[in-house]
C-alpha cells in the first residue's frame with residue numbers, strides 16, 4: 601500500500617487474540633481499499649522468547665516485555681489490548697492517559713467497577729475506543745441485526761442464545777487464568793459477554809435477570825498442587841428486556857463435544873431468525889407471510905453482495921471463517937479513523953458488563969436482580 605498514512609498499532613498480548621488481531625490487520629488492506637495502512641509497530645508479552653517469536657510470526661515490527669513501554673511509545677497511535685480480562689482496565693487507563701486510541705478485547709473487565717473505571721478513563725481523556733465483540737462482524741449475524749432493525753420480523757417477542765464449549769470438560773486440564781475469577785472473570789463474562797452484546801444490540805436494554813451458576817469441577821491441577829476454581833463453568837438465565845421482550849441465555853464450558861458452538865434465535869411478531877455458528881455463512885428465516893405450502897425456514901446464504909461485509913469476502917458460495925471477523929473489525933476501525941464512529945465501544949462494553957454482574961449477583965443470591973442494582977453503584 602503506497603500513498604496512505606500508517607495507522608500505528610501496539611498489541612498487548614501475543615496469545616490467541618494477539619494472533620487473531622495481527623491477522624486482521626495484515627489481511628484488511630488485501631480485501632479493502634483503506635484510507636490508512638494498519639501496521640503493528642510493536643507487540644508485548646511477558647515471556648521474552650515467546651513474544652520475540654510471535655513478533656516474527658505475526659509480522660510485528662518490534663516487541664517488548666513491558667506493556668508500559670508500548671503504551672508510552674510516540675510511534676503508537678492505537679493500543680490493542682489482547683490480555684486476560686483482569687488486566688484490561690489498567691492497560692486501557694494507561695493508554696487513555698497517554699492519549700492513545702484503545703481497542704480492548706472483551707469483556708471490558710472482571711467486574712462492573714473495573715469496567716466503569718476503564719470507561720471513565722477513556723471518556724475523560726476523550727480518546728477513540730472500541731471493544732472486540734467480533735461476532736457482530738460475522739456477516740450472517742450482522743444481517744440478523746439488520747433484519748430485526750428494519751422490521752422484517754416485526755416486534756421482537758423472544759430472544760434466546762446458547763454458547764457451548766468443552767474446554768473445561770477434562771478434570772486434568774491444568775489451572776490457568778481462565779479458572780481464576782480475579783484475572784479471567786466468570787464464564788458469564790467470558791463467553792456470555794458476546795451473547796449479551798448481541799442481545800443488547802439486537803433487542804435493546806435488559807431490565808432484570810434470574811440466573812443460576814454451577815462449578816462442577818472445583819479444583820484444577822497446577823505445578824503448585826491443586827488450585828481452587830473460582831469461576832462458574834456453566835450458567836444460564838432468564839432475561840426481561842426493557843422493551844417487553846423475554847429471553848433466555850446459557851453458557852457452558854463443560855458441554856462434551858461442543859467446541860465453540862453458539863446459536864442465537866429471535867422470534868418476532870411476523871418472523872423468526874436463527875443463527876448457528878457451525879453454519880456461520882447462513883441465516884435461517886421464517887416468514888409468517890409465506891404461503892402455507894411453504895411453511896418452514898429459508899436458509900439465506902449471507903454472502904450476497906447486498907449483505908453486510910459480503911464485499912470483503914470471497915465470491916458468493918466460498919464462505920468465510922472466524923479469521924474474517926477480525927479482518928472485518930480491522931476494516932471497520934481503519935475506515936472510521938480518525939473521526940468516524942467506532943462501534944461497539946467502551947459504552948457498549950460497560951452495558952454488557954452490567955448485565956454480566958447482574959447475572960452473577962442473581963446466581964449468588966438466588967433471586968431476580970435488576971440491572972440498575974449494579975449500575976446505580978459502580979463500586980468505586
Ligand SMILES: NC(=O)c1ccc[n+]([C@@H]2O[C@H](COP(=O)([O-])OP(=O)(O)OC[C@H]3O[C@@H](n4cnc5c(N)ncnc54)[C@H](O)[C@@H]3O)[C@@H](O)[C@H]2O)c1
Nearest residue numbers: 613614615616617618645646682683684685705706707777
Ligand atoms: N473475541 C474472541 O473471539 C475471543 C476469543 C478468545 C479470547 N478472547 C479474549 O481475549 C483476551 C485474551 O485471551 P487469549 O485467548 O488471547 O489469551 P491467551 O492466554 O492466549 O494470551 C494471553 C496473553 O496475555 C499475556 N498476559 C498478560 N498478563 C497476563 C496474566 N496476568 N495472565 C496470563 N496472561 C497474561 C500473555 O503473556 C499472553 O500474551 C481475553 O480477554 C479473552 O476473553 C476473545
